Amino acid sequence: MKYILNFFLIFIFTFIKSQENKTLSELEVKYNFTYVEDTLNKNSLVGEPMILLTNGKQSTYFSENYVKNLEYLKKQLDAPINKGEIRTINFENAPRNRVRHNVYTENNETFISYRMARDTYTFKNTDVLSWTIDNNEKKEILGYKCVKATLKLNAQVWIAWFTYDIPINDGPYKFKGLPGLILKLNEKHGYFNFDAISISKSSQPIEFKKGIMVSKEQFLKKREEYMNDPSQGRISTQEYRKKTEENKKKYNNSLE
Template identity: 30%
Template sequence: MKKIAIIALALFVQNAFAQVNRFVYQVTMKSDAANKNDIKTENAYLDISQEKSLFYSENRVKRDSIMQKTFQSGGAIAFNRDQMEGLRTSINYSVEKDKKDQKTYFKDRLGRDMYSYEEDRPLNWKISPETTKIGDYKVQKAETDFAGRKWTAWFTTDLPYQDGPYKFSGLPGLIVKVEDSQGDYSFDLMKNYKIAELANLSQRGNIIKVKRKDFLKQQEKYRTDPMSFMTQGGGGGGGFAQTVVVGGAGRGGGGGNRNPADMKKRMEERVKDEAKKNSNPIELQ
């Protein structure tokens, strides 16, 4: 009985101090314009605290955990390459929403560094009186045009959060489902539970603050000349003001005895292949 009481007390304390709510969304993507039958599906987390929320890939966290254990062991624990391949993600970005300042920040990796910009396009929702039920939640319909797509969202006031997956927020409740009119992208709430604190996502290299329009320029440059982003200073010579927020030692190209020319060729082929498979991105404008 004493042991049961201790366990119950521990669970109570854990729940009492768990200030973050994690919502798990299934993300469905048709990112290859030439092959709409290639449907990618994976889970992403929306972690919501009192101050902010964070949206990111579940696989990213799992990969980071494996890498961290490997580094901490000094290489004594070898990670399984097949396992790492199975945890590849199509959601390489993260989205942070600051509740106090009502601002949304987008981060994505280009080469060795992470680029960050503040979203400068407001979401203007048109709320419909139409309601239905999704799972356990009574939901209401809302529509918006954003980044070249028409989106339909279903939100619930059963949960006290004016938030949602990706950059979506600003409705009177939590977004349970949001999908574009072409059916290329959808975010569907699967489950939720409490966690102790917001995730601390690993940040290799530097975080470089830019304007959104300049990020798009750098992104296009990366697709055509990826190796320029893999050297010290990388794509930083983009001709615009930038602020390095967090420094990182950054691990070099690695590979020791690998032929640099072969590495360059493989890198360029990989990036071009990824660009081809992402010819139907979530944001068209």
């Protein structure tokens, strides 16, 4: 009995310490992320709610629908069933998530993870974000006074609106490096749009959900292989190959 009690006390102490060691957020920012799937068809605009948890030093950014999808499936699995019944899960009502990436930042280092089929690949972001701030351009977003900043990155131009009132160097996806939180971000042609829809206090854990570590070049190669054959060799029919080629032309827009 004494051994069981000691074991129980050790377990409780370990659990409490593990909770204490977790890095907690101070803010939760929700963004409406919209993007054009097919750059040749501006009407192919889709959207998904995204969440940024940040404390100014560490942050994580992920799809809200992905979390809701996991919670839905867990609830289905935990639901009681009668003896002899076969458990069935209704996937039709599960929240659908199109976005397959999440981002983790710590000590000014950003790691981007993408899910492809059953695997998740993580690479370190090496882009240099050289913003140009225009304090003469101003607008109000969610009650905060924001100023304009622009960024040229590769072949794209990004327009951001950030607020000095929240002096946190953070924003959606990999876009950071400004002296205030980014509340609105658009690619110049409207292919990608991030719009903050709420800001609230938060004490949720900030976790690094790391996948298989690769370089960005390795990730791009893996993505190309996946786009060429999503089934990874499990299907090889003329109809499948035709559909794959159609999807490659249709879904041709990516943040990386």
